[in-house]
Amino acid sequence: MIKIENMTLEDYEKIKDNLQKDFDDFWTHTILKSELENEMSKYIVAKENDNIVGFAGIIVLPDDIEITNIVTKKSERKKGIGKLLLEKIIEMSRETKKEFISLEVNEKNEIAINLYKKFNFEKVALRKKYYNGTDDAIIMTRKIM
């Protein structure tokens, strides 16, 4: 069974050396650590028998909430973990009393876009050539409610 918990520095220590290999290559572990230490950010982990199989985070800004990251361990994808993490993020967002939750996603990341659409996120804007000076970023938003 998958449990979702708040992410601790101890959790971070367990994944930091294999972050790129096991999860994804868009973040270095130093960025993740500074996010965990940022008072405005909240991070969660998905665990299966104490093994970390995914994590996700938000940053609470004055006007809205932004999803900074959501990632499932490569070997554990397509088992519903991304949906569990996103569900929990939306639940946490309700507690902040903000109105909107938004995120940026690479236009080519169809898998993530499908996941967000499933949770009623809508495309609201484009940031041209945002990733590596080539790919556009899509900004997606939904009302928290």
Ligand SMILES: CC(C)(COP(=O)(O)OP(=O)(O)OC[C@H]1O[C@@H](n2cnc3c(N)ncnc32)[C@H](O)[C@@H]1OP(=O)(O)O)[C@@H](O)C(=O)NCCC(=O)NCCS
């Ligand atoms: C995006 C990501 C978190 C999804 O995680 P996951 O645990 O595999 O997702 P789930 O199994 O919960 O699937 C959720 C939905 O995503 C979509 N999806 C997942 N895998 C897919 C695939 N291979 N092709 C198309 N859509 C897919 C589907 O809509 C799926 O819902 P469904 O199973 O009801 O059809 C994962 O692919 C990942 O870690 N990607 C790399 C990091 C990343 O790009 N994060 C987003 C940054 S903005």
